[in-house]
Amino acid sequence: MEKIKELILRTVSDAVIEQKQKLTVTVEPNKLHLLAKTLRDNTALPFDFLVKLIGIDRGEQLGVNYLLASSTDLSKEIVLKTSTSDRENPLLYSISDLFETAQFNEREVFALLGIRFINNPDMRKFFLNGDWVGYPLRKDYDANPELNPVSIESKEIVDIAPRITETPQGLVEDTVKIFEDDDYIINVGPQHPSTHGVMHFRTSLNGEIIKKIDVHSGYIHRGIEKLSESLTYPQILHFTDRLDYLSANINRHGLCMCVEKAAEIEVPERAQYIRTIMDELNRIDSHLLAWACQCNDLGAITAFIYGMREREIILDIFEKTCGGRLIINQNVVGGVMFDIYADFQKDVKAFIPYMRSKLVEYDRFFSHNVIALGRMVTIGVMSKETAINYGVTGPAGRGSGWSCDIRKHIPYAMYDKVDFKEVIRTEGDSYARYMNRLDEIEESLHIIEQLIDNIPAGDIAAKTKAIIKLPEGEYYQRVEACRGEFGVFIESRGDKNPYRVKFRSPSMALVSVMPLICKNEKISDFIGIGGSMDYVIPDIDR
Amino acid sequence: MEVKNINIKGIPTEEFNDNEYLENYIKELEANGVNVVLSKIDELINWGRSNSVWPLIYATSCCGIEFMSAAAAHHDISRFGMEVTRNSPRQADLMIVAGTMVHKMGPLIRRVYDQMAEPKYVLAMGACAISGGPFVNSYHVIKGVDQIIPVDVYVPGCPPRPESLFYGLMQLQRKIKVEKFLGNRQR
Numbered sequence: 001m002e003k004i005k006e007l008i009l010r011t012v013s014d015a016v017i018e019q020k021q022k023l024t025v026t027v028e029p030n031k032l033h034l035l036a037k038t039l040r041d042n043t044a045l046p047f048d049f050l051v052k053l054i055g056i057d058r059g060e061q062l063g064v065n066y067l068l069a070s071s072t073d074l075s076k077e078i079v080l081k082t083s084t085s086d087r088e089n090p091l092l093y094s095i096s097d098l099f100e101t102a103q104f105n106e107r108e109v110f111a112l113l114g115i116r117f118i119n120n121p122d123m124r125k126f127f128l129n130g131d132w133v134g135y136p137l138r139k140d141y142d143a144n145p146e147l148n149p150v151s152i153e154s155k156e157i158v159d160i161a162p163r164i165t166e167t168p169q170g171l172v173e174d175t176v177k178i179f180e181d182d183d184y185i186i187n188v189g190p191q192h193p194s195t196h197g198v199m200h201f202r203t204s205l206n207g208e209i210i211k212k213i214d215v216h217s218g219y220i221h222r223g224i225e226k227l228s229e230s231l232t233y234p235q236i237l238h239f240t241d242r243l244d245y246l247s248a249n250i251n252r253h254g255l256c257m258c259v260e261k262a263a264e265i266e267v268p269e270r271a272q273y274i275r276t277i278m279d280e281l282n283r284i285d286s287h288l289l290a291w292a293c294q295c296n297d298l299g300a301i302t303a304f305i306y307g308m309r310e311r312e313i314i315l316d317i318f319e320k321t322c323g324g325r326l327i328i329n330q331n332v333v334g335g336v337m338f339d340i341y342a343d344f345q346k347d348v349k350a351f352i353p354y355m356r357s358k359l360v361e362y363d364r365f366f367s368h369n370v371i372a373l374g375r376m377v378t379i380g381v382m383s384k385e386t387a388i389n390y391g392v393t394g395p396a397g398r399g400s401g402w403s404c405d406i407r408k409h410i411p412y413a414m415y416d417k418v419d420f421k422e423v424i425r426t427e428g429d430s431y432a433r434y435m436n437r438l439d440e441i442e443e444s445l446h447i448i449e450q451l452i453d454n455i456p457a458g459d460i461a462a463k464t465k466a467i468i469k470l471p472e473g474e475y476y477q478r479v480e481a482c483r484g485e486f487g488v489f490i491e492s493r494g495d496k497n498p499y500r501v502k503f504r505s506p507s508m509a510l511v512s513v514m515p516l517i518c519k520n521e522k523i524s525d526f527i528g529i530g531g532s533m534d535y536v537i538p539d540i541d542r
Numbered sequence: 543m544e545v546k547n548i549n550i551k552g553i554p555t556e557e558f559n560d561n562e563y564l565e566n567y568i569k570e571l572e573a574n575g576v577n578v579v580l581s582k583i584d585e586l587i588n589w590g591r592s593n594s595v596w597p598l599i600y601a602t603s604c605c606g607i608e609f610m611s612a613a614a615a616h617h618d619i620s621r622f623g624m625e626v627t628r629n630s631p632r633q634a635d636l637m638i639v640a641g642t643m644v645h646k647m648g649p650l651i652r653r654v655y656d657q658m659a660e661p662k663y664v665l666a667m668g669a670c671a672i673s674g675g676p677f678v679n680s681y682h683v684i685k686g687v688d689q690i691i692p693v694d695v696y697v698p699g700c701p702p703r704p705e706s707l708f709y710g711l712m713q714l715q716r717k718i719k720v721e722k723f724l725g726n727r728q729r
Contacts, residue, residue, distance in 0.1 A: 136682075150684055152649050153649055190647070191650060224677070226681065242676070326608060
């Protein structure tokens with residue numbers, strides 16, 4: 001990392017480098033693009049994966065934090081920081097030409113904080129309606145409901161995007177049309193059973209071939225990040241369950257770890273074991289549902305019933321442990337809320353061989369079915385470069401040959417003590433993603449097998465203070481959720497409430513790559529590709 | 543008609559909550575007058591209607607997954623004649639609103655509701671659809687779907703278990719059974 005520091009200072013001489021939780025580099029807005037480009041193109045250790053893009057209202061200034069990681073070694077991380085003091089008309093330079101995943105994130109920052117990005121080709125608000133008054137994440141936001149009343153009047157969708165571009169003559173503001181004038185556009189969603197939630201894809205077609213997709217989001221934007229700013233840390237925990245409800249336990253694990261690291265709370269080993277086992281059960285549960293829904297999308301209703309049948313056994317184990325089925329509220333800061341019940345080990349051990357036999361059954365009756373193969377093999381191909389550039393992690397990223405499993409790169413909980421294989425395929429099509437999920441179920445079973453008999457005795461939670469205050473600073477935590485990398489960012493000002501909380505949602509990257517990989521595919525395969533990506537919309541909208 | 547004559551799956555009336563609400567509903571209906579013969583035909587119609595409710599799942603978040611569990615083999619919603627989930631509002635009798643409603647969704651849910659054919663019912667599933675739930679203080683959340691469309695049954699929970707959903711659906715069946723199609727004096 002010393003070499004990286006030298007490289008940074010050689011590129012931008014007035015950069016301020018600090019060693020906080022991560023290596024943090026603060027630069028002027030006009031130098032940021034150059035620095036990001038240099039770091040991305042650094043051949044020895046390329047920082048080519050934009051993990052998070054976080055807009056922050058720093059009081060006097062409005063700023064953005066970029067968390068970059070190297071795609072070859074995810075544990076190498078750099079934080080870039082920049083800010084502008086113009087609160088009336090804040091402008092920063094876009095890096096969406098370097099990292100495609102920045103495109104949606106910058107639009108999100110514009111909607112929530114009002115920062116416009118120069119050279120971003122599409123500066124519409126992402127979650128909120130275009131006529132929303134105010135920028136919610138600013139500290140001086142006026143939450144008066146009369147400013148933004150609930151309306152039941154349908155609004156016309158305008159496919160014109162404003163943008164700011166930098167030219168030799170200065171900044172030019174103009175608009176650009178999303179679709180051509182005579183395009184035939186159909187709306188997939190927002191209320192459509194196969195979009196796996198309330199996502200709105202405006203799709204222009206040439207016959208039945210997809211020409212272009214325009215993604216509209218925000219139909220389930222609940223403002224969780226703003227709500228978190230007025231709650232204490234234990235109170236925020238339940239929001240993480242409701243982001244990606246299918247990996248509820250893992251998301252919560254991420255936030256708990258972030259708070260524990262910041263407050264320096266030691267988690268008992270028994271709690272670590274329970275957390276890891278529950279995470280893996282959660283992953284199996286999620287992958288089963290993903291498998292069931294993907295098969296359902298391809299027309300195999302029986303598979304849906306089968307997947308839900310096996311899933312129900314895991315839900316029963318969850319229910320016996322902590323009373324919840326889908327949202328289980330198991331993790332708390334410092335450990336877990338409930339100890340395992342007496343027959344937990346027996347139930348889980350009975351489930352493992354049962355699930356293995358069912359995996360064989362799934363393989364036999366769907367994975368080699370000629371219709372299934374025809375609708376998945378070579379459909380929706382995503383290259384490794386695309387996956388990295390769009391930040392697509394999880395089974396989808398690993399289906400494109402990118403080793404991106406946080407459990408391997410930055411082990412947490414018990415993952416450095418167990419033996420498991422990172423499932424990687426290089427085809428990058430729907431079928432690779434489909435097979436990856438089934439293989440990951442097998443790996444999860446293998447992890448549980450190694451842990452289930454060795455759960456040590458002891459406390460299930462560390463004693464914490466009634467009110468947890470984090471020391472001033474910025475804290476990042478990354479975990480491997482079912483759909484990819486889930487990230488938590490907390491900026492604390494030493495108070496019992498966070499100053500800013502940001503969640504990195506893996507699904508947002510999955511959706512942002514959809515327009516690219518669906519191009520020139522048939523409209524009927526659009527649903528199949530969506531099923532293989534397996535995004536969860538409330539995770540994107542937050 | 544009295545509430546105790548309404549039979550759902552052989553469960554006695556006393557085991558249901560909210561009987562008072564139905565009694566008031568019957569009084570209101572009887573105040574309009576009902577013909578004995580026609581009331582028998584009504585019973586037959588309502589027997590058929592209550593056992594073939596076709597739901598439209600307006601699922602936005604977590605509650606939608608619990609509905610999927612309810613529809614799958616383990617809980618099996620088809621015992622209630624409701625397995626025919628419709629994705630087109632024009633073919634549906636019941637809208638199950640499962641999940642948070644936000645400002646951007648407001649016009650859309652109203653439009654989908656307006657597209658449904660009469661008689662139509664709405665079931666609010668989960669805390670978010672009832673009141674905004676854990677997100678009630680948010681700037682972008684509608685505090686209950688009943689601010690936009692009328693709701694017949696509220697099923698609390700976050701998310702409600704499939705069993706609670708079934709209880710709500712049975713309450714809806716009871717409500718359908720006390721209604722009358724024919725013999726309204728005002729016609």
